[in-house]
Amino acid sequence: MSSKSARxxxxxxxxxxxxxxxxxxxxxxxxxxxxxGFLLLGGLLSVLLAxxxxxxxxxxxxxxxxxxxxxHAWSMLxxxxxxxxxAILYFASSVVLQVPLAxxxxxxxxxxxxxxxxxxxxVTVLVQGDGWDQPLxxxxxxxxxxxxxxxxAIIFAVGAFVGLGLFFATVWRAQRADIERRxxxxxxxxxxxxxIIATESLLGGAVAYGWYFLYTIGxxxxxxxxxxxVLFWLLGHGSQQINLAAMVTSWYLLAYIAVGARxxxxxxSRTAFIMYALFINLGAAHHILxxxxxxxxxxxxxxxxxxxxxxxxxxxxxxxxxxxxxWALRRQGHTGLFGWLRNAPWGNPAFASLAVSxxxxxxxxxxxxxxFGTEQLNMMVHNTLAIPGHFHAxxxxxxxxxxxxxxxxxxxLIARRDLLSRQLATFQLYFYGAAMxxxxxxxxxxxxxxxxxxxxxxxxxxxxxRSPLLEAVLGIAAxxxxxxxxxxxxxxxxxxxxxxxxxxxxxxxxxxxGADARSTSTPSPEAAPVxxxxxxxxxLCLIFLAxxxxxxxxxxxxxxxxxxxx
Amino acid sequence: xxxxxxxxxxxWDLPVAVHEKVWLIVAVATGLxxxxxxxxxxxxxxxxxxxxxxRVAAQTWYTKVNDWVKTAKVGSKGVEPPGTDVYLxxxxxxxxxxxxxxxxxxxxxxxxxxxxxxxxxxVHKDGATxxxxxxxxxxxxxxxxxMEFSEPGVYTIVCTEYCGLGHHEMKEGKIIVEGGx
Numbered sequence: 165m166s167s168k169s170a171r172x173x174x175x176x177x178x179x180x181x182x183x184x185x186x187x188x189x190x191x192x193x194x195x196x197x198x199x200x201g202f203l204l205l206g207g208l209l210s211v212l213l214a215x216x217x218x219x220x221x222x223x224x225x226x227x228x229x230x231x232x233x234x235x236h237a238w239s240m241l242x243x244x245x246x247x248x249x250x251a252i253l254y255f256a257s258s259v260v261l262q263v264p265l266a267x268x269x270x271x272x273x274x275x276x277x278x279x280x281x282x283x284x285x286x287v288t289v290l291v292q293g294d295g296w297d298q299p300l301x302x303x304x305x306x307x308x309x310x311x312x313x314x315x316x317a318i319i320f321a322v323g324a325f326v327g328l329g330l331f332f333a334t335v336w337r338a339q340r341a342d343i344e345r346r347x348x349x350x351x352x353x354x355x356x357x358x359x360i361i362a363t364e365s366l367l368g369g370a371v372a373y374g375w376y377f378l379y380t381i382g383x384x385x386x387x388x389x390x391x392x393x394v395l396f397w398l399l400g401h402g403s404q405q406i407n408l409a410a411m412v413t414s415w416y417l418l419a420y421i422a423v424g425a426r427x428x429x430x431x432x433s434r435t436a437f438i439m440y441a442l443f444i445n446l447g448a449a450h451h452i453l454x455x456x457x458x459x460x461x462x463x464x465x466x467x468x469x470x471x472x473x474x475x476x477x478x479x480x481x482x483x484x485x486x487x488x489x490x491w492a493l494r495r496q497g498h499t500g501l502f503g504w505l506r507n508a509p510w511g512n513p514a515f516a517s518l519a520v521s522x523x524x525x526x527x528x529x530x531x532x533x534x535x536f537g538t539e540q541l542n543m544m545v546h547n548t549l550a551i552p553g554h555f556h557a558x559x560x561x562x563x564x565x566x567x568x569x570x571x572x573x574x575x576x577l578i579a580r581r582d583l584l585s586r587q588l589a590t591f592q593l594y595f596y597g598a599a600m601x602x603x604x605x606x607x608x609x610x611x612x613x614x615x616x617x618x619x620x621x622x623x624x625x626x627x628x629x630r631s632p633l634l635e636a637v638l639g640i641a642a643x644x645x646x647x648x649x650x651x652x653x654x655x656x657x658x659x660x661x662x663x664x665x666x667x668x669x670x671x672x673x674x675x676x677x678g679a680d681a682r683s684t685s686t687p688s689p690e691a692a693p694v695x696x697x698x699x700x701x702x703x704l705c706l707i708f709l710a711x712x713x714x715x716x717x718x719x720x721x722x723x724x725x726x727x728x729x730x
Numbered sequence: 731x732x733x734x735x736x737x738x739x740x741x742w743d744l745p746v747a748v749h750e751k752v753w754l755i756v757a758v759a760t761g762l763x764x765x766x767x768x769x770x771x772x773x774x775x776x777x778x779x780x781x782x783x784x785r786v787a788a789q790t791w792y793t794k795v796n797d798w799v800k801t802a803k804v805g806s807k808g809v810e811p812p813g814t815d816v817y818l819x820x821x822x823x824x825x826x827x828x829x830x831x832x833x834x835x836x837x838x839x840x841x842x843x844x845x846x847x848x849x850x851x852x853v854h855k856d857g858a859t860x861x862x863x864x865x866x867x868x869x870x871x872x873x874x875x876x877m878e879f880s881e882p883g884v885y886t887i888v889c890t891e892y893c894g895l896g897h898h899e900m901k902e903g904k905i906i907v908e909g910g911x
Contacts, residue, residue: 180733226898260733297894304848307894346735389848389868416732426732428750430741455866456783456873463779464768472761479757483750539768540778546864547850547890615854615862617890621898627886628854693738698749705753709760722860728776728878729863
């Protein structure tokens, strides 16, 4: 198998100069296209949900609301993300390191098992009927969840394990074969961290679901509901940290593709990734902050990711990535505090996706994440719509837009098709970002100020205060976001089918800043190894931090206005 | 360039740019402030998450709540607790008792649990925005949350956790707080 693969054909990417192994392309594309299919499904379902939460419309009856919520959550947070991440791992191992996948058979096995598990889980919740509880995303024991749903989720996790193993094996073989003993490229390093987090997270999920499965089929008589929640959130939050690491990795890649950026310090950026690997799994505790059964010391240590180890890592990337863009653009001759930013390629889909994703993730997702994840502040938002508001900012406005940017690149560089319209692709990213920002803000506002519960099919019947205006904003913005999502899908599919065929290497035009293929990596004395002026990025970051601290302080002031609780 | 190995073999020894160093110091300081706020608020703040809980079997819990209701005075507005302990059971699809009458300025120990599945214990001050606390109700755990209301008024208890197909029909509970001593 391997010797045959080694002789197989390579072609050279005209933009990056990477030699792409022909046989890697089909599994990579099939995973990416399957992911986008689930994105479409989840997106269409989101319209039904938003129109139900907009109580003036109240589209779905309760039973269908819970079915739709389950399918939406699993399509998006589970299947869209993990399938696309498997594609990114194949890219980061086989394509970037320019070696064949360690086993093509394993790649197809992983895919078949994953899609089988995903379909089993999805079909079960659709046809199980009203005799069983809907699992939603969280399937908290001891709800009466259909065992076939749990089995489907376990099978999906097993398939993902095969994909992860294949990734690790491919990276291992490439490094063993590298006689120069070079360090991994930064993108691969980030992908390795994402894969480590994925392994931990899926292991936690397999244990939680395995245990629950044995309970639902009657093998074990009781299940500890709190311990289940702790184990579940290893998967529930952990899987979103795979997205985080994969998204940050994508940001470094997009910054390189857009302006030829290299990170301002390999040492600092890699250390930040290692901090993710060490601390970010503690984020699972954010869901237990308002629960019985744990001590305050446990909450403080875990909620802070061990003294904010993982938040510091995110702050480092938040500087390093715009900093690398500033450095690259200054080398091209742009000056002034923000002259480089004004002259950045805002009309390039790679840059647009980076800018929109990074800004919305940080400002909406990051700030709410830090405040909501604080032990005491969590009491004000636990199980309100503010929590899905937070993670629609991180997972949709952040990760999904970064992945859309990557998908546009995959179409051009791996499938070798021109986009039908780069202008339309750029417009799509800004439009989708604006709509998703409105969705997130409406949910955060509803949850924080009005206490609107999440996972609730009829909030109009409650006697708590409501905001029909914000509900309308949520409903309309969600519909606009789906229009933006369909535009992405149409552009992607039509470009794949009808885009003009791109030529293969030798390289046409080198990207500014220089793209050395791994095989020809040589020290370049003319490139200054340390940037001198990153004042624009530092200013932007300090403005962001001031906003974060202002919002954080406001939350404490609001908390202090409550009655006594302890 | 992020797609290739670092072109300098000694990348670990390269100096870090001065602006990035400034940011690293700021990031560490921010992390410390965020971390220290939590223990600090336990010392000076009046609103903290409760860490008191006891394991309780469903049957024991059921008995405890009923025994407590028997000792309490049941008025027209709701249950008036005999002491400072208040028992509240969240179950599919109601709170029991569904209304309690309390006084301002008294520290009550709420015991919340469930005989069936997870529920939410979310207390909203009626008509107010951003005046609410939310806790998880977990079967098998008697979660003790101490609350002291400073203003009289009606507070609504909402189940904020999905507890089955009838979750949205779960009846609200009420805490009626009257001016105290």
